[in-house]
Amino acid sequence: MIRDDSPPPARSNAVPRYREIYEALRQKIVSGEWPAGYRLPSEHELARSFGCARMTIGKALGALADQRLVTRRRRAGTTVNMPRPQESVLEIHDIEAELLAAGVSYAYQSLERRVRRASTADANILGVPSGTPVLALTGLHRAGGRPHALEERLINLHAVPEARAERFSGISPGRWLLQRIPWTEAEHQIGALNADAAIARWLAIRRNTACLTIERNTWRDEQRITHVRVIYPCDQHRLVARFRYGPT
Amino acid sequence: MIRDDSPPPARSNAVPRYREIYEALRQKIVSGEWPAGYRLPSEHELARSFGCARMTIGKALGALADQRLVTRRRRAGTTVNMPRPQESVLEIHDIEAELLAAGVSYAYQSLERRVRRASTADANILGVPSGTPVLALTGLHRAGGRPHALEERLINLHAVPEARAERFSGISPGRWLLQRIPWTEAEHQIGALNADAAIARWLAIRRNTACLTIERNTWRDEQRITHVRVIYPCDQHRLVARFRYGPT
DNA sequence: TTCCGCGATATGTCTAGGCATATTATAATT
């Protein structure tokens, strides 16, 4: 017996099939038609009803799972998740690039630069054994000639020995590091503080002005690279983060 | 001629092949052996050298591209990216769940509740036409009996008509909404401010104390649901975000 | 010299099967 082995019509739509399916299923979920806990049809059933191979369905369901809209377990099937905790992707840009993109002139001014063996405090902050050689930097980011942010940084000289020879007059250490050292993990902590006298002087703001602080730790496969705290006056900077349950 | 059609040995390692390959390639990149701009071997070549099907290579490379470690373009091939702008996934938790998880008692105290037609200011903040019915809420989150955060919220009553009947005495509007309304997009803005007299009184802090503010806008497929601004005293809360170039 | 068309190449997507494995439901046994 001869079966119809003609290939399916050459769908050359711009949007791939798996994405159409992803969108269709996503719509069921975000519209509430399939509420939390609902169990989706099996891959085989969906493949039949959408008229495609099981692997194509698998790709669509995999994308939904990546977005955490559903959970997939063998034999148990695919079920709709509870709405998640509010989650966003926060991009913390290089200050210099950000300002230049906005058409503002930028300069980094080094205020202090010291190589030392890590004190107990340094060791705690940077997460290295005390006594490890570190480079401690303080500097000011200027935008349009005016103070924009104050930066306090510790660099692990075991991880970045080249830094010992770099003066960082002119180039910001953040950019310098970013261009040289690939990092594999980063942690940010965001907080607020009242400017003390020293901070207020450097940033040319009044004492007690609220400032946003961003602390960042970076790792390169287990090894700590640097710790930095950047202090922005409250009116200079906002962090924006956006998340969407998206067309991926 | 008879070819060896015996299937490949039944690798039943716990780690799938595509992930092994992903890790191997990732290692080349983060170690610096393949620097930014380096062009990877083609899928065919990799498939040959790893001894697997092209699709398996495609899955590994796709994962690297998801992590933005590489860029893939037809004909041009797959190339290693420059290190990215610092990016992190920020989870902004439900305050109530967070405090309960920490073993602290939690309560929401409604301070003000008004239904009104959106003023121009409301309209700007919430992104709806002025005149749209909105619910304006002010409330205090208490932890262990003490003030923890102040919340100012606008809810679009066209999007959430059920909210008109809800008193929000006891239950926090954030939690109430999260349980009822699936959202598809969220934007967060994080900033700092000095507490004014009203804020200071409610939060039982001194005037001018630095506070962290989180503003959140949520959408459900184009439609604005709510805008909220939460104000935390600087010593009460930090935001932590973490990112890793990961084993996915 | 410059521009245009064409072939080569690498990825993007898809199919139709296959075996592996976790988990659940059911039947059998103690």
Next chain:
DNA sequence: AATTATAATATGCCTAGACATATCGCGGAA
């Protein structure tokens, strides 16, 4: 009744091949 073996099911991973499509580079024409 409680426990254990077994079968069924749904996902997870994989292959070998196919066509589609973007784009790079080259050679010929204006």
